[in-house]
Amino acid sequence: MNGKRSLVRLSFLVFGFAFLYIPILSLVFYSFNKSRLVTVWGGFSTEWYGRLFENTQILDAAWLSLRIAAINATGATILGTLAGLALARFGRFRGRTLFAGMITAPLVMPEVITGLSLLLLFVASEHAFGWPEGRGVSTITIAHITLTLSYVAVIVQSRLSSLDVSLEEAAMDLGARPAKVFLLITLPIISPALVSGWLLAFTISLDDLVIASFVSGPGSSTLPMVIFSKVRLGVSPDINALATIMVSLVTLGVLIAGFVMLHRDRARQRDMQLALGSD
Amino acid sequence: MSGRTAVIALPYLWLLLFFVIPFVIVLKISFSETQIAMPPYQPLLQWAGERLADIRLNVNFGNFLYLFEDRLYLLALVNSLQVATVSTLLALLIGYPLAYAIARSDPRWRGILLMLVILPFWTSFLLRVYAWIGILKNNGLLNNFLLWLGVIDQPIVMLQTDFATYLGIVYCYLPFMVMPLYANLEKMDVTLLEAAEDLGCRPLRAFASITLPLSLPGVVAGCMLVFIPAVGEYVIPALLGPSDSLMIGKVLWTEFFNNRDWPVASAVAIVLLLILVAPIMYFQRAQGRESGGRR
Incomplete structure (x- = not known):
């Protein structure tokens, strides 16, 4: 009886993960294909990786996207942490409903709407105040911060609400000022949430096609924009090579992050046990 | 106190400026007339003379009327809602068993x-x-596999069909379906199921009368996270769907980038937003309850 049930569960898992991973694995597999026809196997080759690194258009776009993603992630983490802190710790304040709404709405808003509305803002503002002069890196970065600060805020908020306030209260009772409490107590505790928020903001920015297409200007094509224009014409093996590199980097990053967090958790549990034991 | 104000004010002002005001501008431009210039729309307020009374208000409902006159937009809207609904249901069909299996597996494996x-x-x-x-695609992995199996003797056209669009949406949004479902199912009190079983309830019945109803909040959250963005999806129908597929996100994109008709694109955005406002508000209330209940 129990065996039958676990067999059913196992088949759910196998089916679900096969669906999630077969497409990704097929990209990796065919990136080593000698044949130009992506899905006809013509022998093992790393030719497309070489081609990829000769393609200056892709390399330039990748460098641009990485820069935007890094600035965006940093800005979004700062603003998102403040927003998460306000939502989790400040109770009711004036305009909280609107604030909470502005935080959650970008998470589900269709990208075409966000992109169009931001572009119209930039155009109107350039018309009225002369800023921003044209569109490019700065407008893409602003647009991405607006989108991703919500993700950081939600992560930070949920970490803070699951956190015991007694530590912060104890520090406050001992005379620490709020800013000091935040820097010395709260910030170190929520730092894993900040790291995952930063990484999430980074990848979302690196990945965004629609919003960037709306708010970018001539000469500032991000990596997704270049990939999209290539992919529209059909499959091309150097894109498979690019995909393989990106998938490997992400997998490596997630593995390292998971390992570090697991280690930290274990260490914390040990500390807790020691502290409670000596009590 | 002033530090507290600054903590709220910084993200607040940023979002007001870059999230709320843009919508006001979209609304404004959706009521203005197209003109060949940069920016390609007429201002709503015009000073025709020197005095204040000379301000002319150019409110133009033409863009919205145009959307309702031309069947294309209505069809695109209905089609988008249909595609999003079907994909959401398919994602639930695949995501629920997966989330369930993860939530009920060994705690060491769950993470x-x-x-x-x-x-x-x-x-x-x-x-x-x-x-x-x-x-x-026709000479792609799946067709080659089916030909090799002998199930088919001619490649089936799968790329650039609605089927491919559904598949793409389900595939890309599956994690958004699984996450809230898992969070819900993992928290569930398993003793309820044990009690039902002790009283002679069969597993399938216990699932239908206990697990499923209790997991409804997770189902709703997952469906919202898939449905709302899927309605306005652009990339997936553009790459996988039929070239003449009518999706509202694609229509908006074409109006803006190909036809350079900003007012009509804005009107499309406003209509799309009006349709999505109810599900977005519903999603927000559910989110608020979730985080409010914790404290």
């Missing part, structure tokens, strides 16, 4: 399995859509 669900989400969305082109 790793959950990470495996989220991992694809961290890799490029665009490249994951691209992967399906190689699988679905």
